[in-house]
Every structure is written in C-alpha cells, then in structure tokens.
Amino acid sequence: MNEVGLDALRDKLDNIDNELLKLINERMEIVHQVGVVKAHSGGAIYRPEREKAIIDRLESLNNGKLNRAAIEALFLEIFAISRNLELPENVAYLGPEGSFTHQAAEARFGAMSSYVSISSIKGIFREVDTKKARFGVVPIENSSNGIVTDTINCLNTYNLKIIAEVVLDIHHTLASTCDKIEDIKRIYSKDIAFEQCRKFLSNFGLDEVEHIPIESTTKAAKIAVNEPGSAAICPHVGAKLHNLPILFENIEDKDNNKTRFFIISDFENGQSGNDKTSILVTLSDKQGALVEFLTDFNKVNINLTKIKSHIVEGNSIFFIDFDGHKDDENVKKVLSKYDGNVKILGSYVKEINDI
Ligand SMILES: O=C(O)C(=O)C[C@]1(C(=O)O)C=C[C@@H](O)C=C1
Structure with a gap:
C-alpha cells in the first residue's frame, strides 16, 4: 500500500476515534448519574448480572468483525472504568x-x-x-x-x-539467570506449582535439585533473580515483573x-438468567442423608455441578455448586427443606470457561 492510502485510512481512524471518545465520555456522564442514584439508594456499584445483560445484547446486535471475546474485553474495561467513576x-x-x-x-x-x-x-x-x-x-x-x-x-x-x-x-514458566539447566542448584516456588510441573522437572533432571516452597510464585521470581544458581517456577507476568529471564514456558503437566x-x-446479586449458586451444607450422620439431599435437587430439576466434602473442626460439610439463582422458585423450595443446615455463599453469573 502506498503512503497516501495509509494516510487516508489513518485519517478515517482518527475521525472514528474522535467519535468514540465523544460517545464514551457521554456514556460516562450517564454513569456518573447512575452513581449519584446509587449513592442515595445504597445500591451496589458492581452489578455483574447487568454487565452480562449488556454484553449479551451487544453480541446479539453485532454484525461486524468483533467476536464475543473482543466485545467482552472492550466492555469489561469500560465497565471497570465506569465503576471507578461511580465510586473508586x-x-x-x-x-x-x-x-x-x-x-x-x-x-x-x-x-x-x-x-x-x-x-x-x-x-x-x-x-x-x-x-x-x-x-x-x-x-x-x-x-x-x-x-x-x-x-x-x-x-x-x-x-x-x-x-x-x-x-x-494457569501457565507456569521456569525462569532463571542461569544459562544452562545444569547450573540450577535450587528452585523456588509455591508447593502446588512444584506438583503441577512434576513431569517437566523429572524430564530435565530438576527433581534432583533442592525445591524450596515459599508462599507465592511471584515472590519466587523476586528471590531467584538475586541468587545465582537458583530458578523460579512462576507466572510469565511474575518473571517479567522481576526481570528474570524465562527459560521454558508452559511447563505444567496438564495443558488444561x-x-x-x-x-x-x-x-447479593440479582438474577441474570445464567447463574450459579454455591452453598455449604451440613448433613446429619444418618444413612442415606446425602442421597436424599441429592434426590431432592434432582426432583426440582436443579443441575448440581460440583460437590466436595470438607472437614471443618471435625465435622464433615459439603461444598456444592448448582445451576440457578437462590431466588429461583425451585431453588427456594429445595433449600427451605434444609433451612438451618445450609449456608448460601452467593449466586453469581456463570463463567463460560469452566473447570
Ligand atoms: O447499570 C448500573 O448499575 C451501572 O452502574 C452502570 C454499569 C455500566 O457501566 O453500564 C456500571 C457498573 C455496573 O457493574 C453495571 C453497569
């Protein structure tokens, strides 16, 4: 493309950017007014369900080059700025x-x-x-x-x-000031990060060197940059932050x-139409209590997405996630039966990227 063509296209972009700036500032004027209303009513500034509704609407209107991820990235940043303007x-x-x-x-x-x-x-x-x-x-x-x-x-x-x-x-990197792997005498990281990279460490003979668990992977990078002969298993961002050269990327055993x-x-959030709820449940010791609980959820068509048992002060409790909002009729119905045994931890918009 010749320079004249490029200049003309850049002029067009400049004009669009000028319009965008004007419109975003107009939006921020309204956001400011929303903030004033909320300051009087005591309403929460962050409304994830409203943000989701806006992104859903924009996605359905969209007929241009942007995909959902791009719309989300742009608008989540706009919402973050809006919230900050309403109340830092x-x-x-x-x-x-x-x-x-x-x-x-x-x-x-x-x-x-x-x-x-x-x-x-x-x-x-x-x-x-x-x-x-x-x-x-x-x-x-x-x-x-x-x-x-x-x-x-x-x-x-x-x-x-x-x-x-x-x-x-989650991706881990191996970062170090050592030029050669053989020069690494000790590795700093969080205990779970060592576990997540076991295969990599063994493949490179790094299961033989000293592993020093510390409270955070980023701190590992901070220590390793000042200690010759050491390395860190840390996030890419952590290595960059502390100027620690990255030797290997994505060293975790599982790629997901x-x-x-x-x-x-x-x-508490209002309903969004695509919610998940987390609860803690204490069930009696009697045989079949868990089966009965799960059957009750099934009877009212609630999809349980996670159930993990956990011991608190010697008592077994269950951490449970299910599809739906605590104010949905079927959820209210089933939870009322377990009143006193259930702690509702929150209802929130369900993420697409699940674990
Ligand atoms: O609609 C609201 O309640 C707002 O505060 C406005 C707004 C937005 O920028 O659109 C900002 C923050 C909320 O999380 C949701 C939406």
Missing part, C-alpha cells in the same frame, strides 16, 4: 503483585482500579469484612490440586457473599491447568 473501590487480592490472583482481579476490575496485595486468604476476608476493601479475590480450586481449604473455611466463618467467579488458564477464583463482597 479497593480490590484486595492474594498477593504479591503479579500473582495469578492478581491477574484474576485485573481481568475483572481492569487497569484503573486500586489494588491491595494481602498475604493470606483470611487477611482478604478480614479486609472486606472490615470494609477496608470493597472486593476480595481468592482462589477456590485448581483443576490439578482441588479445593483451597482456607477459602472454604473463611466462607464458612465470615458472612460475606460470592458475587462473581473468574476462571484462569485452570484455577477458579471467587470475588467476594458484602452484597
């Missing part, structure tokens, strides 16, 4: 900076939100419970390592609500390694 809100995540939980938080709250790195799951619940942060982001399960018990324990103890789920594909995160806050 802190998001507490399981740190440090660059951790997978940080990435999950950024995926939902965008680049403009303010983030607080917290070093424990309990600390995040405390931060939201004491209203220092409006939202908390915590891991709940990984496809290779199962449920995160600290998160279940805190969901059981605190009266906070799950208001959204985020599922991230995913982690599911919950966003917690102190309000």
